[in-house]
Amino acid sequence: MAAGPVVKKIMDTYKGKVRLVIKNYPYKYRDYAHSAAEASLAAADQGKYWEMHDLLLKKSPKLDRDSLINYAKDLGLDVKAFTTAIDSRKHAAEIERDIQLAHAMDLYSTPTYYINGRKVVGNRPYEYLKQIIEEELKNAKK
């Protein structure tokens, strides 16, 4: 849940060296987990994934539809397009695919990282992930 700051720091530090792929795993028993995932991807459509991601974490658990639309306004998004996206569950298939992928890989915890195939479950400090990335960058140069 608090993976954002660490991931962003890694992406800043290793610009051009690390590619980030994010998969969604909304918790099945949280009321708004799915709609929050939809909201983050709808914001990503407009280039503001991290902004929405951070806001959702900050405002959680206030993640009902009206609140999501207000957050889109706060971030200066095209609210009409955003609302259409979340109401039509535009990204539902993508989110479902991510969930199925997680289960196929026996993953149930967030955050879970894969760094060049190396699995790390749970929140980690920057230094922990940095060490793995440095090792993998070294291996990649060989």
Add this chain to the structure above:
Amino acid sequence: MLFSLILALIRPGLRGFDRLYAFMNLIWNCGQKNRSNTMSGLAGICGMVLAMLIPLSAVASFAGHLEPFRSVPVPKSNPQTPEKIELGKKLFFDRRLSGDGTMSCASCHIPEQAYTDGQDISLSYPTTMNWRNSPTLINVALYKNLFHDGRVKTLEDQALFPMLSAFEMNQNLDFVEEEIRVVPEYAEAFQKVFGGEPNRERIAMAIAAFERTLVSVNAPYDRFLKGDRKALTEDAMKGLEIFNGKGKCADCHDGVNLSDDKFYALHVPENPVLLNDPRVTATMRFVAKVYHDKDYRNLKEDPGRYLITKDKKDWKAFRTPTLREIARSGPYMHNGVLNTLDEVIEFFNAGGGKGNRHLKPLGLSEEEKKHLKAFLVEALTGEELKFVYPVIP
């Protein structure tokens, strides 16, 4: 054997009666614990001879005892069988044991991470937060007190606790019994192993049987104690001297498991999340409430074993952990607040946490700290055992 016994006898350490007791214990071990092997006669004799030869003044400088790993104790009420161990292994990895089907025992005790989860504060049931570190399960069968606060004595009793815990597996035991009973493979396996249907006691017994197989095997330290004088590198040898001497580590980290199984308030700094994250604070209050702590809503720190005994001397006291596989089982201490072994060594070198009554500054030089770390990392890491994951029915 003779060499290893002499090594065991030259360790400085505990005070007064403890020293004498430790010495007597060593002699007893020398004669009793080795009965099953061919060296038992010699071991017994050498212990007796040394006891006679060493003057009392020397006895006063002995700490506990050092022992190589040989086997784990198995209770008569729950004998090990291959089928039971395999059943326990499946249950250990089965997420059915948690309320929402996302957590298994292995979620926080991952084989590749020395049966820890590698986090400062252990993973938790979704939407909640744990408050303590996930301890390694390696050699867990050698403990007489389980959990950081020693709340239970047997693995059979321990196994059900996390299942019931709201912030770990959050399961209902009546429910999980039925969940397991409706799985034909489990019903058949329980019948074969226990001669009856699955129930909570048998689930715990099978998991305990599996956990008794999690051991650190053939570490350089074991080979050294069994007489292989080349088992330790020069640095690790120097580290062992510090471990037994100036570092005073062996005062508490002794015996085959390098733990005296006792409780000490070393005043380890609190993990900041204890008060900074309301979910962690809630967990602390919940546990204190369950243990009938009258002031549970005003707690500002982890009370440790005090919650179990309500004895003031146990305030913030935690069990001495094993040092087996220590290089692989960080972060360290009951709350994972020390990330590396360097930080741990610094903590002890500084005399522990503020206000503690057990530790004093050690005055280790940089070189000595390096050697001590070499011993911990090189000597106490056993053979890497290939782990085969079970197929969950």
